[in-house]
Amino acid sequence: MKVKILGSSAGGGFPQWNCNCRNCEGVRRGRIRATPRTQSSIAVTVNGEDWLLVNASPDLLTQVAANPDMQPARRTRDSGIAAVVVVDSQIDHVTGLLMLRERSTPLPLYCTDAVWDDLTSGFPIGPILSRYCGIERRRVALESEPFEVAGLSGVEVTALPLTSKAPPYSPHCETPVRGDNIGLVIRNRHSGKRVFYAPGLGVIGPEVLKAMREADLLLVDGTFWTGDEMVRQGLSNKTAADMGHLPQSGRGGMIEVLDSIGSRYVEGVASPQSVRKVLIHINNTNPVLIEDSAERGVLVDHGIEVGHDGMMFEL
Structure with missing residues (x-):
């Protein structure tokens, strides 16, 4: 099983089109050591030809062009995208669905009831695509048996409900419901290896921590370095917690959580194999994007990697 990071940035990408913060202005002018990134997706x-797309970024067409292995060219009109799973209905995770409208067959879309409600009401991508290629909506039930995706033989996916935020356009943005946001455990049944994927992770409860401790690869929320990052830079009046994200630094932050996960645990027994820890969904304001920053050095000291577009893992 291979997992590829298509996009490693939070919404807006890096640099963000209208932002002149230190990071965006710096990478645009070549004044800092940093690499541009597209919006979050893996x-x-x-088999190297059939791919499960996890989240459909607004940058999807750019991402497919940058990854020619996702275009197997088996026929005149073809795509390696066998199906899509979306973990929430955030703009930066679902807008790319509209870019798939030229498909010659209905698009298999896996999502929770809460997300499907949003995609058929506040942001009606479902009804729109029904007039083009069509959608075969596949219900993702919470706390149920793993599901499989056609074309990914031997791979099972399990959804975990997370405590985070629905998008601002959602009717329940102020009154969260179960299924607004999920994490995914993606397991290779042949090797037994697991990926835990959660680009939006505001609170880490016992079940989520258990899933993280059982994983071989963690692809987790790296949005903000501090809880008040956007407020201090005068870019928003919302904290990381307000937006459903756990910052890296500070007491109870992502670094502290990841430090508690040294080895892989299965049924309470530690494996000698260490867990690979990679931050994704990194906001354009986060200083860890600067490769020689003090904050990046802190992550290195803690054995935490900063994800980048094109990063590939084999499990």
Whole structure:
């Protein structure tokens, strides 16, 4: 099983089109050591031709063009995208669905009831695509048996409900419901290896921590370095917690959580194999984007990697 990071940035990408913060202005002018990034998405494959797309970024067409292995060219009109799973209905995770309208067959879309409600009401991508390629909506139930995706033989996916935020356009943005946001455990049944994927992770409860401790690869929320990052830079009046994200630094932050996960645990027994820890969904304001920053050095000291577009893992 191969997992590829298609996009490693939070909404807006890096640099963000209208932002002149230190990071965006710096990378645009070549004044800092940093790499541009597209918006958050990963893809999973077994045979190298059929891919499960996890989140459909607004940058999807750019991401597909940058990854020619996702275009197997088996016929005149073809795509390696076998199906899509979306973990929430955030703009930066679902807008790319509209870019798939030229498909010649209905698009298999896996999502929770809460997300489907948003995609058929506040942001009606479902009804729109029904007039083009069509959608075969596949219900993702919470706390149920793993599901499989056609084309990914031997791979099972399990959804975990997370405590985070629905998008501002959602009717329940101020009154969260179960299924607004999920994390995914993606397991290779043949090797037994697991990926835990959660680009939006505001609170880490016992079940989520258990899933993280059982994983071989963690692809987790790296949005903000501090809880008040956007407020201090005068870019928003909302904290990381207000937006459903756990910052890296500070007491109870992501660094502290990841420090508590040294080895892989299965059924309470530690494996000698260490867990690979990678931050994704990194906001354009986060100083860890600067490769020689003090904050990046802190992550290195803690054995935490900063994800980048094109990063590939084999499990």
